[in-house]
Amino acid sequence: MTTIKDIARIAGVSVATVSRVINESGYVNTDTRKKVEEAIKLMNYSPNEVARSLYKKKSKLIGLLLPDITNPFFPQLARGVEDRLQEHGYRLIFGNSDENEDKELDYIRTFVQNNVIGVISSTNFPDSDTYLNLNIPIVFLDRTSNESPSVYADGREGGRIAAQEIIARGSKHITILQGPAHIKPAQDRFQGAVEVFEELGMTYHVIQTSSFSYIEAGYWAKILFEQHLETDGVIASNDIVATAVLQEAHRLGKSVPQDVQIIGYDDIPLSSLLSPSLSTIRQPAYDMGREAGGLLIKLIEQDKVDEKIIQLPVSFVERETTRRK
Amino acid sequence: MTTIKDIARIAGVSVATVSRVINESGYVNTDTRKKVEEAIKLMNYSPNEVARSLYKKKSKLIGLLLPDITNPFFPQLARGVEDRLQEHGYRLIFGNSDENEDKELDYIRTFVQNNVIGVISSTNFPDSDTYLNLNIPIVFLDRTSNESPSVYADGREGGRIAAQEIIARGSKHITILQGPAHIKPAQDRFQGAVEVFEELGMTYHVIQTSSFSYIEAGYWAKILFEQHLETDGVIASNDIVATAVLQEAHRLGKSVPQDVQIIGYDDIPLSSLLSPSLSTIRQPAYDMGREAGGLLIKLIEQDKVDEKIIQLPVSFVERETTRRK
DNA sequence: TCTCCATGTGTAACCGGTTACATTCGTTAC
DNA sequence: GTAACGAATGTAACCGGTTACACATGGAGA
Numbered sequence: 022m023t024t025i026k027d028i029a030r031i032a033g034v035s036v037a038t039v040s041r042v043i044n045e046s047g048y049v050n051t052d053t054r055k056k057v058e059e060a061i062k063l064m065n066y067s068p069n070e071v072a073r074s075l076y077k078k079k080s081k082l083i084g085l086l087l088p089d090i091t092n093p094f095f096p097q098l099a100r101g102v103e104d105r106l107q108e109h110g111y112r113l114i115f116g117n118s119d120e121n122e123d124k125e126l127d128y129i130r131t132f133v134q135n136n137v138i139g140v141i142s143s144t145n146f147p148d149s150d151t152y153l154n155l156n157i158p159i160v161f162l163d164r165t166s167n168e169s170p171s172v173y174a175d176g177r178e179g180g181r182i183a184a185q186e187i188i189a190r191g192s193k194h195i196t197i198l199q200g201p202a203h204i205k206p207a208q209d210r211f212q213g214a215v216e217v218f219e220e221l222g223m224t225y226h227v228i229q230t231s232s233f234s235y236i237e238a239g240y241w242a243k244i245l246f247e248q249h250l251e252t253d254g255v256i257a258s259n260d261i262v263a264t265a266v267l268q269e270a271h272r273l274g275k276s277v278p279q280d281v282q283i284i285g286y287d288d289i290p291l292s293s294l295l296s297p298s299l300s301t302i303r304q305p306a307y308d309m310g311r312e313a314g315g316l317l318i319k320l321i322e323q324d325k326v327d328e329k330i331i332q333l334p335v336s337f338v339e340r341e342t343t344r345r346k
Numbered sequence: 347m348t349t350i351k352d353i354a355r356i357a358g359v360s361v362a363t364v365s366r367v368i369n370e371s372g373y374v375n376t377d378t379r380k381k382v383e384e385a386i387k388l389m390n391y392s393p394n395e396v397a398r399s400l401y402k403k404k405s406k407l408i409g410l411l412l413p414d415i416t417n418p419f420f421p422q423l424a425r426g427v428e429d430r431l432q433e434h435g436y437r438l439i440f441g442n443s444d445e446n447e448d449k450e451l452d453y454i455r456t457f458v459q460n461n462v463i464g465v466i467s468s469t470n471f472p473d474s475d476t477y478l479n480l481n482i483p484i485v486f487l488d489r490t491s492n493e494s495p496s497v498y499a500d501g502r503e504g505g506r507i508a509a510q511e512i513i514a515r516g517s518k519h520i521t522i523l524q525g526p527a528h529i530k531p532a533q534d535r536f537q538g539a540v541e542v543f544e545e546l547g548m549t550y551h552v553i554q555t556s557s558f559s560y561i562e563a564g565y566w567a568k569i570l571f572e573q574h575l576e577t578d579g580v581i582a583s584n585d586i587v588a589t590a591v592l593q594e595a596h597r598l599g600k601s602v603p604q605d606v607q608i609i610g611y612d613d614i615p616l617s618s619l620l621s622p623s624l625s626t627i628r629q630p631a632y633d634m635g636r637e638a639g640g641l642l643i644k645l646i647e648q649d650k651v652d653e654k655i656i657q658l659p660v661s662f663v664e665r666e667t668t669r670r671k
Numbered sequence: 672t673c674t675c676c677a678t679g680t681g682t683a684a685c686c687g688g689t690t691a692c693a694t695t696c697g698t699t700a701c
Numbered sequence: 702g703t704a705a706c707g708a709a710t711g712t713a714a715c716c717g718g719t720t721a722c723a724c725a726t727g728g729a730g731a
Contacts, residue, residue, distance in 0.1 A: 037681060082460070235618070271622075
């Protein structure tokens with residue numbers, strides 16, 4: 022591998038001068054600069070980031086921790102983060118936590134060991150020591166914690182909207198699928214929906230689900246209609262579960278949205294391709310990722326950041342699993 | 347941050363001894379080891395990987411380059427890779443290439459700058475200088491190139507199976523959706539299907555699509571039925587497009603699979619949740635990722651590796667968008 | 672003429688680890 | 702008695718950059 026010494030030798034200067042050229046710092050004579058640049062081009066040299074990082078105690082790497090990239094909501098977050106950071110020359114070290122605190126801790130440790138300059142995390146444990154003791158900027162994504170920098174969409178409001186819309190469209194026997202208990206945003210949206218029913222004094226049913234996995238989604242859908250066959254409106258905990266409910270409704274000969282209305286959550290890309298296409302509460306996942314990236318960059322590059330907590334709007338996307346008002 | 351010097355001071359030994367304890371190398375007296383270990387625990391010390399990496403010219407990082415994590419086929423690959431590597435203490439630097447050679451080059455460069463010890467890449471340009479000149483192990487994933495280490499599923503065979511199955515199930519007017527021209531695996535599966543038709547002397551139609559994006563998928567589905575309304579069998583280039591075709595068929599009042607049979611490709615998780623659920627050619631994406639990770643580890647840790655090219659089987663997953671034989 | 676400062680460049684310390692080599696001590700073998 | 706070797710430990714060079722500091726030069730201002 023070509024090193025700065027090689028370049029220095031070829032250009033007939035010292036390593037300090039080469040470094041100055043690379044970093045555009047300090048004084049360098051125009052002719053000298055030219056010689057160095059030629060040597061760099063000749064050898065196709067690019068500086069070793071590891072050496073840089075060691076001295077500066079800062080790399081160009083950022084740690085990204087997501088629960089599970091296999092859940093189609095998260096790739097969009099990841100993509101948003103990456104696109105934003107890439108524009109500023111930062112790169113990602115990536116890990117899936119599986120909502121598991123130990124795995125998270127392990128990843129965070131290796132992030133730190135690799136001198137990452139910041140972390141973006143969708144964690145269920147934002148208040149753990151791991152994060153409190155972290156002395157690099159951290160942004161919570163799709164999660165919040167007190168005054169910590171975070172980017173998220175208003176889950177409670179999303180839940181409220183889902184309930185309001187499905188009620189306004191005439192469902193009387195509504196079942197809410199409550200997402201996994203340990204996942205904060207899932208509980209927020211559930212609470213939001215429940216609130217609306219309580220406020221209106223309406224009854225509703227709840228099916229508690231314990232994971233967001235594809236395999237189990239079908240199971241919950243079955244349970245739902247087994248326990249509450251009269252259900253004519255379903256507020257699903259996310260679009261995957263909603264898709265499973267849609268399938269189960271078909272299987273039972275119920276037509277959607279005439280017999281049963283369904284509202285999903287997230288607006289994953291496939292929602293619009295289902296038949297009937299899925300009405301859902303949209304979270305602007307890609308933008309959330311971008312915002313998180315942007316916020317982290319600010320935290321890294323600036324002393325003061327005013328808006329450390331960014332809440333993005335959720336919205337009802339009316340498609341074909343709900344009736345017209 | 348705590349450094350090895352701090353530990354040495356606290357334990358009353360030299361840095362060399364601490365290093366020996368950490369790495370379990372050389373001779374260390376049992377009592378000394380105990381003192382050092384206590385100091386490490388006391389300070390919650392973990393060694394700086396950057397410094398290590400600089401001296402050793404090797405990190406614990408591996409570069410992973412995928413076209414677009416937003417396409418649901420790739421998260422599974424990524425997950426497989428990560429899970430496998432994680433077991434061996436390796437971490438991922440991740441990037442999306444968007445099938446763009448410049449972006450790829452840029453990522454590969456920063457991988458190298460960060461002393462990654464290996465690269466896994468789904469590239470359309472395996473024979474470019476970028477990869478030829480790379481002097482660290484590289485595994486091509488979902489792609490092949492000559493004798494280079496690679497893990498993939500047999501696209502041609504997948505295409506053949508799709509054609510055979512849909513023909514065997516009675517479709518007469520079959521339209522093949524040909525995936526983007528620059529994506530090798532898409533062309534392989536297309537060629538495989540075409541082969542079968544040629545061998546049987548059957549006619550078929552082709553719609554050439556130019557991307558795998560969600561947004562355009564609906565467009566291609568529309569085009570398909572506009573140009574070939576008589577189509578009673580569709581071999582889609584992947585499951586997303588197949589989903590769009592399914593939707594369009596419904597919209598046109600065609601029932602699936604009675605009027606039109608549809609076969610997808612990939613077997614992304616959502617396929618089984620569609621209604622009707624999607625018959626498709628399954629690629630074992632997660633396993634492909636795991637295998638790629640395993641192969642790379644072998645290449646890194648062993649001198650000789652016998653099986654450098656791993657081909658995984660594709661299979662027909664019979665669901666509800668095809669009729670019974 | 673002398674001082675001061677901007678310009679230009681090199682030397683060497685430093686970042687936090689790893690490891691080659693030197694040194695010391697105790698035991699064993701001849 | 703001493704040569705040889707294993708065990709235990711420390712010193713310092715090294716990895717490839719960055720940068721503080723020293724030093725040289727030349728022109729402007731007093």
